[in-house]
Amino acid sequence: MPDIDRLGRLQAQLRDFAAQRDWDQFHTPKNLAMALAAEAGELVEPFQWLTPEQSARLPECTWAEVELEAADVLLYLLRLCDKLGIDLVAAGEKKLKLNAQRYPIDRVRGKALKHDRL
Amino acid sequence: MPDIDRLGRLQAQLRDFAAQRDWDQFHTPKNLAMALAAEAGELVEPFQWLTPEQSARLPECTWAEVELEAADVLLYLLRLCDKLGIDLVAAGEKKLKLNAQRYPIDRVRGKALKHDRL
Amino acid sequence: MPDIDRLGRLQAQLRDFAAQRDWDQFHTPKNLAMALAAEAGELVEPFQWLTPEQSARLPECTWAEVELEAADVLLYLLRLCDKLGIDLVAAGEKKLKLNAQRYPIDRVRGKALKHDRL
Amino acid sequence: MPDIDRLGRLQAQLRDFAAQRDWDQFHTPKNLAMALAAEAGELVEPFQWLTPEQSARLPECTWAEVELEAADVLLYLLRLCDKLGIDLVAAGEKKLKLNAQRYPIDRVRGKALKHDRL
Numbered sequence: 001m002p003d004i005d006r007l008g009r010l011q012a013q014l015r016d017f018a019a020q021r022d023w024d025q026f027h028t029p030k031n032l033a034m035a036l037a038a039e040a041g042e043l044v045e046p047f048q049w050l051t052p053e054q055s056a057r058l059p060e061c062t063w064a065e066v067e068l069e070a071a072d073v074l075l076y077l078l079r080l081c082d083k084l085g086i087d088l089v090a091a092g093e094k095k096l097k098l099n100a101q102r103y104p105i106d107r108v109r110g111k112a113l114k115h116d117r118l
Numbered sequence: 119m120p121d122i123d124r125l126g127r128l129q130a131q132l133r134d135f136a137a138q139r140d141w142d143q144f145h146t147p148k149n150l151a152m153a154l155a156a157e158a159g160e161l162v163e164p165f166q167w168l169t170p171e172q173s174a175r176l177p178e179c180t181w182a183e184v185e186l187e188a189a190d191v192l193l194y195l196l197r198l199c200d201k202l203g204i205d206l207v208a209a210g211e212k213k214l215k216l217n218a219q220r221y222p223i224d225r226v227r228g229k230a231l232k233h234d235r236l
Numbered sequence: 237m238p239d240i241d242r243l244g245r246l247q248a249q250l251r252d253f254a255a256q257r258d259w260d261q262f263h264t265p266k267n268l269a270m271a272l273a274a275e276a277g278e279l280v281e282p283f284q285w286l287t288p289e290q291s292a293r294l295p296e297c298t299w300a301e302v303e304l305e306a307a308d309v310l311l312y313l314l315r316l317c318d319k320l321g322i323d324l325v326a327a328g329e330k331k332l333k334l335n336a337q338r339y340p341i342d343r344v345r346g347k348a349l350k351h352d353r354l
Numbered sequence: 355m356p357d358i359d360r361l362g363r364l365q366a367q368l369r370d371f372a373a374q375r376d377w378d379q380f381h382t383p384k385n386l387a388m389a390l391a392a393e394a395g396e397l398v399e400p401f402q403w404l405t406p407e408q409s410a411r412l413p414e415c416t417w418a419e420v421e422l423e424a425a426d427v428l429l430y431l432l433r434l435c436d437k438l439g440i441d442l443v444a445a446g447e448k449k450l451k452l453n454a455q456r457y458p459i460d461r462v463r464g465k466a467l468k469h470d471r472l
Contacts, residue, residue: 006207007125013214021221022228026285029184030165030173034284034384036191037391040158041277044398047148048270049262049466051406055148058202066147067204070195071213073154074206077191084176086185088192089124095189096131103139110140112403144403148270152402155273159395162280166388167348167380169288230285242443243361249450257457258464265420266401266409272427276394283384291384294438302383303440306431307449309390310442313427320412322421324428325360331425332367339375346376 007089011078018079029083036076043069125207129196136197147201154194161187243325247314254315265319272312279305361443365432372433383437390430397423 018024046062046069047055058066081088102115136142164180164187165173176184199206220233254260282298282305283291294302317324338351372378400416400423401409412420435442456469 006211010207010210010214017214017218020223021226023226023230025228026230028170028173029176030168030170030388031284033162033165033173034280034388034391037158037162037388037395038277038281038284040155040191041274041280041391044151044155044270044277045274047151048267048274050148052146052148055146055151056201058147063202063204066202067209068213068216070199070204070206071209073158073191073195074210075213075217077188077195078210081188083174084181084184086181086188088188089128091185091189092128092192092196093124095186095193096128096135098186099193100135105138108139110143112141112144149402152266152270152273152398155270155277156395156399156402159273159392159398162388162395163392166385166392242447246443246446246450253450253454256459257462259462259466261464262466264406264409265412266404266406269398269401269409273394273398276391276427280387280391283387286384288382288384291382291387292437294383299438299440302438303445304449304452306435306440306442307445309394309427309431310446311449311453313424313431314446317424319410320417320420322417322424324424325364327421327425328364328428328432329360331422331429332364332371334422335429336371341374344375344377346379348377348380 007078010075011082014075014079015082027079027083029080032076032080032083036073036080039069039072039076043073125196128193129200132193132197133200145197145201147198150194150198150201154191154198157187157190157194161191243314246311247318250311250315251318263315263319265316268312268316268319272309272316275305275308275312279309361432364429365436368429368433369436381433381437383434386430386434386437390427390434393423393426393430397427 018027043066046058046065078088080086081091103118107118136145161184164176164183196206198204199209221236225236254263279302282294282301314324316322317327339354343354372381397420400412400419432442434440435445457472461472
């Protein structure tokens with residue numbers, strides 16, 4: 001199934017999931033942003049004591065944990081965007097174009113600098 | 119264009135974006151998880167002093183800020199999953215199924231409880 | 237016991253705690269900042285579905301959870317500052333003075349705006 | 355001046371700072387936890403592309419940035435604890451004792467494992 005259907009279907013399923021549980025009362029954009037931040041914290045946690053090299057070769061159980069935490073971030077991100085009428089993929093495409101302008105290849109090659117410090 | 123193409127294309131564009139800038143050296147899963155957490159913090163920031171009601175009716179400039187911060191979270195999430203070989207949408211679908219088991223409708227209706235406290 | 241002794245003693249105890257466990261190899265500033273972010277996520281989590289009013293009248297079990305998460309943030313903050321040679325309390329005093337300049341009483345009374353938007 | 359006075363004085367100054375600006379309306383524990391998470395994200399950001407080694411030898415400008423972000427985390431942590439009636443230093447002492455029980459020296463030496471996986 002094409003992914004607009006998959007992402008859109010997932011977003012619609014999240015909407016139903018919340019409606020069936022009468023959870024829309026909790027799902028204000030403010031609360032969803034908090035929940036996303038909490039999940040981002042859980043996504044960071046398995047990496048915190050790893051070397052950069054170890055983080056690229058995760059043991060299976062850690063990989064599976066990261067997969068679920070990444071999923072949680074996606075679910076809250078989709079839900080937040082649904083509530084705010086943001087087209088998430090279009091926003092990503094727009095931001096990537098902005099990043100291409102902010103970080104010209106010849107000025108940032110091999111350097112990790114913020115655009116306001118170039 | 120169907121969205122699997124759009125998401126997959128965005129992920130491929132991110133790969134090229136990093137390669138052209140010789141940024142793969144910085145994009146370890148550990149570092150990408152940190153960057154995602156930093157962006158999640160920026161996504162929380164515009165909501166922190168708003169009432170729940172205000173957060174649902176954002177002024178245009180705040181909405182546009184949230185759109186870009188949500189995009190940043192998506193971009194790092196796609197990049198992290200690319201580096202780890204995680205299929206992000208499939209992970210989201212799997213997690214939603216797990217949530218449906220953990221939060222049976224008749225036990226959680228109208229209640230915001232963690233599954234381990236039901 | 238005066239608190240400089242208490243905070244300084246706590247910081248020294250954390251140093252011993254890590255040394256006894258041979259954990260200094262893990263306690264780079266980078267890793268400690270990650271751990272702090274993960275704990276900040278855990279501190280947010282108990283509040284995410286609460287109304288602002290509910291958050292001010294926590295049930296005892298939630299209060300106790302928040303107390304421990306706040307403690308975790310403090311411990312990593314002390315440890316990070318110890319590793320970097322930052323005097324945490326002096327830094328707080330300095331930042332509060334800066335905030336007093338950035339947010340003049342007569343310009344911000346009753347308004348929650350960032351200083352760069354005043 | 356002993357630090358209990360310094361920390362307690364800083365907490366009292368924060369209370370006055372908010373009262374003078376009529377900001378108590380914004381400073382619910384929920385909002386303060388969000389603000390702390392946003393600051394934790396800002397504290398992570400300067401470290402995200404650094405190697406562990408680089409993070410231990412920060413350039414002066416990055417060090418100064420980290421000092422201010424650490425201060426922001428402290429200020430919101432003090433404010434949150436003030437609002438909830440949590441004694442922050444006592445909480446830290448209590449948590450360190452709990453950690454000593456959870457992580458016995460002879461079982462965790464040289465290992466970075468969560469207590470529930472020992």
